[in-house]
Amino acid sequence: MMISTKGRYALRVMTDLAENYGKGYIPMKEVAERQNISLKYLERILPVLTKNRLIEGLQGKRGGYRLAAEPGSIRIGDILRLTEGHLAPVACLSCEMNTCERAGNCRTLPVWTEFYRLTNAYFDGITLADLILEELV
Amino acid sequence: MMISTKGRYALRVMTDLAENYGKGYIPMKEVAERQNISLKYLERILPVLTKNRLIEGLQGKRGGYRLAAEPGSIRIGDILRLTEGHLAPVACLSCEMNTCERAGNCRTLPVWTEFYRLTNAYFDGITLADLILEELV
DNA sequence: CTAATACCAACCTAAATGGTAGGTATTGGA
DNA sequence: TCCAATACCTACCATTTAGGTTGGTATTAG
Numbered sequence: 001m002m003i004s005t006k007g008r009y010a011l012r013v014m015t016d017l018a019e020n021y022g023k024g025y026i027p028m029k030e031v032a033e034r035q036n037i038s039l040k041y042l043e044r045i046l047p048v049l050t051k052n053r054l055i056e057g058l059q060g061k062r063g064g065y066r067l068a069a070e071p072g073s074i075r076i077g078d079i080l081r082l083t084e085g086h087l088a089p090v091a092c093l094s095c096e097m098n099t100c101e102r103a104g105n106c107r108t109l110p111v112w113t114e115f116y117r118l119t120n121a122y123f124d125g126i127t128l129a130d131l132i133l134e135e136l137v
Numbered sequence: 138m139m140i141s142t143k144g145r146y147a148l149r150v151m152t153d154l155a156e157n158y159g160k161g162y163i164p165m166k167e168v169a170e171r172q173n174i175s176l177k178y179l180e181r182i183l184p185v186l187t188k189n190r191l192i193e194g195l196q197g198k199r200g201g202y203r204l205a206a207e208p209g210s211i212r213i214g215d216i217l218r219l220t221e222g223h224l225a226p227v228a229c230l231s232c233e234m235n236t237c238e239r240a241g242n243c244r245t246l247p248v249w250t251e252f253y254r255l256t257n258a259y260f261d262g263i264t265l266a267d268l269i270l271e272e273l274v
Numbered sequence: 275c276t277a278a279t280a281c282c283a284a285c286c287t288a289a290a291t292g293g294t295a296g297g298t299a300t301t302g303g304a
Numbered sequence: 305t306c307c308a309a310t311a312c313c314t315a316c317c318a319t320t321t322a323g324g325t326t327g328g329t330a331t332t333a334g
Contacts, residue, residue, distance in 0.1 A: 002139035002226040005323065008245065015244050027279065036239075041324055043281070050281090059280045060332025076248065089139040102173075105273045107152050108145065111213065115259055122252055136242045142292065164310065178293055180312070187312090196311045197301025281330075291320070298313075304306090 003084060006045050009037050010083040011076060013046070017055065018071040018128040025057075025064035048082050071132060077123035087119050088112075140221060143182050146174050147220040148213060150183070154192065155208040155265040162194075162201035185219050208269060214260035224256050225249075 016031045028046070032039040046065070049055050056068050067074060081087055088094040090112045092103070103109055153168045165183070169176040183202070186192050193205045204211060218224055225231040227249045229240070240246055 001228055001231070003249075004321090008227055008229075011245050011248070025279095029279080038324070040326080044324085047281075057280055058332090059278095059330070061276090061278045062333055063279045063331080065280085090145055091138055092145075094138070107268045107271075107273070108148050111148070111260075111263060111268070112140075115256075118255070118259060119252075122255060123248075126248060131244045131248070134244075136244070141290085162310095166310080175293070177295080181293085184312075194311055195301090196299070196309095198307090198309045199302055200300080200310045202311085276332105276334090278333085279331080282328080284326085284328100286325075287323090289320105289322075292318095294317075295315085296313105297315100298311100300311080301309085303308090 002087070002089065003080065007080045007084045009035070009042065010045055010049065010079050012037070013042060014049070014054070014067070014074065014076075014079050014128055015131050017065060017067050018074075018132050021067055021071055025062070025066050027064040031065075045083060049079070052078075052082055054078060054082070067128070070129070072127050072129035074128045075124045076126045076128065076131070077120055080123055081120075087116070087123065089115050089119065139224075139226065140217065144217045144221045146172070146179065147182055147186065147216055149174070150179060151186070151191070151204070151211065151213075151216050151265055152268050154202060154204050155211075155269050158204055158208055162199070162203050164201040168202075182220060186216070189215075189219055191215060191219070204265070207266070209264050209266035211265045212261045213263045213265065213268070214257055217260055218257075224253070224260065226252050226256065 012035050013028075013031055016035060017026060020026050028042055029039055032042050046055070046057070050057050050065075053068050054074060055065050057063070057065050077087070086094050092100045092109065093112055093116050100106065100109075149172050150165075150168055153172060154163060157163050165179055166176055169179050183192070183194075187194050187202075190205050191211060192202050194200070194202050214224070223231050229237045229246065230249055230253050237243065237246075
């Protein structure tokens, strides 16, 4: 599995915040209830999004979170890369990994490299605005 | 990480067998040495490929493995689906999973579904023959 | 002052990953 | 006829990751 609950939940939260864009700070408690995700677990996922300025948190009563930019300018690739760490399909390509010694004459590496490119391009081609276009029942 | 060592090693073995296509049965010991992978671990990965008729094993002295078809007709998507179980990016899409109750009005599901399609199409568009075209140093 | 909120760190369980160990069955060739 | 080489099989194991829970502290509106 490429995308864990971290990335999936983060995307759902961000989509929820996008639907409530312009309505001020939204308490995560509300989002957690709407999305049926443990609030406590969400609190462990969100910091990376706050620190990288995708969302803004406001402490205290009537506090909450809001998108740091309009939905149309937030790419879901950014959300997933932050929460998952990266979007590499194989260890050989992930940032932590030093270059594999076989890289020079590995027949399979190009397969992963191109898929990596494809993956990032796909998720970077979608913004939160794209996700909230459709009317839901 | 989407693809574990199982899938990566399997692809390397299959590529190795493709390079030796037409030379009869190749002992896995040789392949393991060339690819620098534990023979014992490979022996645990290969059965699923044998059972699904991607390769053929011959026991006994002068035995080994060979591709069950020509390299051009073996899609790497098949290799990866068998060794990894599936190529779904998220649990919601994997075969074992029953349909998620939220599926009907989930704003994020289409993102995964389309990526799933894209992934299978990419890996099914590549055959072993494509991987052994280039001359290596 | 208090209730609601974000923010933070330690802990936990179960499953998956990436193997190893120790065999058995089969077969070609000396 | 026997031996070495091979595929094939099963049980076990250590480490890491996934997916949380628990129990707080800091901040702020009313």
